[in-house]
Amino acid sequence: MVTIRDIAQATGVSATTVSNVIHGKDNRVSAETIQKINTAIKQLGYVPNMSARSLVSSSSKVIGFVNHAISRRTTNFMEDPFHSAIVGEIEAALFENGYYLMLRTVETAEELVTFLQNWNVDGLFITGIFKDKFFDSVAGLNIPIVFIDSYVRTPRFCNVGLEDFTGSYNATRHLIEKGHRHIGFASPSIKDGGVLQERFLGYKAALAEASIPFDKSIVFQQGMDIASCKIVSDEILKHPELTGLVVTADLMAAGIMTGLRVNGLRIPDDISVVGFDDINIAQLVTPPLTTIRQDMSLKGRLAADFMLQRLSGTPLDTMEVTLPTKLIERDSVKAL
């Protein structure tokens, strides 16, 4: 392994001078020496040791991407195509600025603290439900933190979010405008304190605005897997009054649509469906799904921008971005 000392020896200068040249603090070094050092670095293949650098500078160039999961074994956050799109964008942006990305799914606040201290993490992206103990454990940190889709908002932290409430409100309102009055709601969870809860509130708000009484018997809480979707579509059979359905994820909407078709219901003739996200599946199912689009890559890019700006000390105009959604009309909704 080639160290900075080897470069120093090869060029006849001290290690400090080499270090200074590497970091561009070379106003006190002659052009000739700089040249020699750079040549030696290339020839000998010197690569800095991040551990040593991190040890002495208390800064590691590591950015953590932390997801809070209730259980690591049952929820694999990378399986969610959204998270993975975000992670990809972030990795690319960080790389170009010399940072490294370390992934971590944590179940407990202690795990998070250990992770942070272990690595002297320079910054943190946080996704998943993150409140109470978790929030406290990062609240005192003196590193940039960027939340993604958090609804525990404080002016002290950056957050990149989405108009979840408005998106879901618009989805519901779209059905109402098409003449629907009996509109169900399907979602993996509605009280998670996060995006799904907001979407639920948006649904309720649109109903209330149209003076449609809320009926909790047509709120279907189930997982997104195909078996759970089948349960929802069976439940729907028991509510022949339903003519519309708002679903908080396209994947779930697709699963429910398949189940409904098996049960002999036609979409949109018997029931209209609106999804959420506009993942590629939305265009590929039959009929193509009317849905609420969000731009996941943009979310990742903005999150990375926040992080890089805070890392470089650039003052921020704002600590928060809430991305808009857009209703994409396809063929899964029929006017009554």
Place this chain on the structure above:
Amino acid sequence: MVTIRDIAQATGVSATTVSNVIHGKDNRVSAETIQKINTAIKQLGYVPNMSARSLVSSSSKVIGFVNHAISRRTTNFMEDPFHSAIVGEIEAALFENGYYLMLRTVETAEELVTFLQNWNVDGLFITGIFKDKFFDSVAGLNIPIVFIDSYVRTPRFCNVGLEDFTGSYNATRHLIEKGHRHIGFASPSIKDGGVLQERFLGYKAALAEASIPFDKSIVFQQGMDIASCKIVSDEILKHPELTGLVVTADLMAAGIMTGLRVNGLRIPDDISVVGFDDINIAQLVTPPLTTIRQDMSLKGRLAADFMLQRLSGTPLDTMEVTLPTKLIERDSVKAL
């Protein structure tokens, strides 16, 4: 920040003794001292500094997950739901054994070498096309390396792969057995030296076996995005003799099916389609897609097992696993 010295001071022993206790090398330490040290660690909230540990031991507890991409900007490997499923499985397994996962997309072999040396990476997962210079740059490394879906196989490295050839052969043969003789092939690439090339060869082998002449004008190389799929489905219109199509990815198959439907072709009546992977989309499109199933989570788990075994020095019976595929018959194929 609490260091090992603080613990030493608090318990009245030396730092080395604390270190030994932490690492279980405590056969020369009294039970009482061990007790005191552990209590102090908890009370003061000591967490080891990985940089210091890594510096002195040349082992970092960091495992790299490296993907080779031609261009970081155009290919975001995390967007592939397969890669992300694998990454999720691996992260969970590594965590339970005290390892950390660092993601890296590399464009050049130099980037890879820099990454490795930067962090004293303890092990490496490698995906993506990886040959020539890339292969050379890891060939001399003395750390466990686990390839995923590599076809540059050597007895010295672990590989977790899939029966790509056989899977594709079976897909094609299935169509042949159903009476099809004019079978097209659609794939993002067929000469990548990786899984897609193998699948192409499997297709050709099945044709040859049935004495069906290979016709390169019905091999469609296009991207997996919806626009590219549209191009394929338009091309297919120019080949009315086609009655079957083998596609190397379900997502692409779904895109092509949508395009074909727009073009007035019915599936499977006008053309039969077989996909590959069996992602959830396959069940959700209309008609449900006949496809070649592979188990991505298992791939990730086996890759993690290989890594953990090699890290712990357990001798391996085998360095290579090739997972089987399974033909899943749904409704996108019709007997002629």
Place this chain on the structure above:
DNA sequence: TACAATAGGTTTAAGGTTAAACCTCTCTCA
């Protein structure tokens, strides 16, 4: 002539952890 300023560096210490070598006391046993 005397002093300051500048160019171009060097030396030293520190960061947290651990491997290797070393130490000392007590007990056992011939």
Place this chain on the structure above:
DNA sequence: TGAGAGAGGTTTAACCTTAAACCTATTGTA
């Protein structure tokens, strides 16, 4: 009574890098 072994540690040095303080020779200036 004296050697040896074992218990229970300690001391030292090293891993690589960098920040802070320090040094020396030359040139410029009043």
